[in-house]
Amino acid sequence: MPVPYNFDEIIDRRGTGSLKWHYNDDTIALWVADMDFKAAPPILNTIERVLQHGVLGYTKPTDALYQAIIDWHGSRYGLALNKKHILFSHGVIPSLALMLRMFTEAEDAVMVNDPIYAPFMTKVEQNSRTLVTSALKEVEGKYQLDLADIEAKIVEHEVKLYLLCNPHNPGGRVWTRDELQALLSICKKHDVAIVSDEIHQDLTLNGHTFTPFLTLAEGYEHKVVSLTSMTKTFNVAGIKSSIIFAKDEALINKINWQQRLSDEHDLNLFAYEVTYSAYKEGREWLAQALTYIETNIEFAVQFLNQHLPDIKVMRPEASYLIWLDCSAYGQDDKTLYDALRDAKVELSAGIQYGDAGHLKLRLNVACPKALLIEGLNRMHAALNSVNGHK
Numbered sequence: 001m002p003v004p005y006n007f008d009e010i011i012d013r014r015g016t017g018s019l020k021w022h023y024n025d026d027t028i029a030l031w032v033a034d035m036d037f038k039a040a041p042p043i044l045n046t047i048e049r050v051l052q053h054g055v056l057g058y059t060k061p062t063d064a065l066y067q068a069i070i071d072w073h074g075s076r077y078g079l080a081l082n083k084k085h086i087l088f089s090h091g092v093i094p095s096l097a098l099m100l101r102m103f104t105e106a107e108d109a110v111m112v113n114d115p116i117y118a119p120f121m122t123k124v125e126q127n128s129r130t131l132v133t134s135a136l137k138e139v140e141g142k143y144q145l146d147l148a149d150i151e152a153k154i155v156e157h158e159v160k161l162y163l164l165c166n167p168h169n170p171g172g173r174v175w176t177r178d179e180l181q182a183l184l185s186i187c188k189k190h191d192v193a194i195v196s197d198e199i200h201q202d203l204t205l206n207g208h209t210f211t212p213f214l215t216l217a218e219g220y221e222h223k224v225v226s227l228t229s230m231t232k233t234f235n236v237a238g239i240k241s242s243i244i245f246a247k248d249e250a251l252i253n254k255i256n257w258q259q260r261l262s263d264e265h266d267l268n269l270f271a272y273e274v275t276y277s278a279y280k281e282g283r284e285w286l287a288q289a290l291t292y293i294e295t296n297i298e299f300a301v302q303f304l305n306q307h308l309p310d311i312k313v314m315r316p317e318a319s320y321l322i323w324l325d326c327s328a329y330g331q332d333d334k335t336l337y338d339a340l341r342d343a344k345v346e347l348s349a350g351i352q353y354g355d356a357g358h359l360k361l362r363l364n365v366a367c368p369k370a371l372l373i374e375g376l377n378r379m380h381a382a383l384n385s386v387n388g389h390k
Helices: 039-051 063-077 092-101 119-126 146-155 176-189 249-261 267-281 282-306 333-343 369-384
Strands: 088-089 108-115 128-136 138-139 142-144 160-166 193-197 226-228 241-244 312-314 321-325 358-362
Touching: 039 160, 063 088, 063 267, 088 312, 092 160, 092 193, 092 241, 092 249, 108 119, 108 146, 108 193, 119 128, 128 146, 142 193, 146 160, 146 176, 160 176, 176 193, 176 333, 241 358, 282 312, 282 321, 282 369, 333 358, 333 369
Parallel strands: 108 128, 108 160, 160 193, 193 226
Antiparallel strands: 088 241, 138 142, 226 241, 312 321, 321 358
């Protein structure tokens, strides 16, 4: 029988330099996308073993590490990889910036969806590219790609690169194979490169199937790159480690060369060791974590439906993030956000994810249930006081 892991344990993260828990009071943090669960014991044991060894010298990726990555993605998603398809990076966002340099020049148009994880937009603009957005359509409580709008804007703006988020953040959609095929057809027709951020892939929830974009890209692999990481999956974001996948030899060599120009092609000892341990030994912890997260999602949805029925809840298909439409509670984003902060509970303000995030909030439920209950109760009190709601 598997050993049960304790996801109810409350670990005080204040005073540790935590980004999420930076407060000097008893605010409940339900915002930034990391979990409040202790990392998987196999990972902690790996770190302890490295420390006990005592030598923390220069390190390179081992064949065993490559094989663990290959086995994980092959067995879970049918993504056939070999060692030559894999590069390492310090993070998905640095990799996004690198991909802008790979596929575009200054002023070239780059398309993202709206809403989207904020760095998709900021990195495009900070790298002097032209940001083009295509708003997602909300149909029966979930987002869909507006394929007609995507193609029209690709043509109008001569888009060179499409940055895809799959599973989607903040909406939690796991794009279907058919949706991805349709998007690929449009991009192939207009010679648009595709970079797919797949960092939430392993957090796909029951009843949904994640499709790696590279499994669809045969014949177009010179224009497709996927980015992922085990750090989100196993709650080790403080250990900077991510992976770049590309199947075209010339493209992967070009990316590798660009990384080496600034010596950004390797990771530290702990990143390599933790990545190996996560993919080799983390399956049971992840399975139990997902079960706990799904229970928290169900609890949060029922609580909001009962106590804040004017909120439109978008149930996620992946991740532990719930997208909430709070437009019934006012017309000003700052007022909405500040009401929560005054009640000592923090969610992510939706407006940071683009214009479509107006009067929306992103709720993180990857925490012990006791913290979630307290946070939701504070949220209930705060929003019922906004604009006279009772």
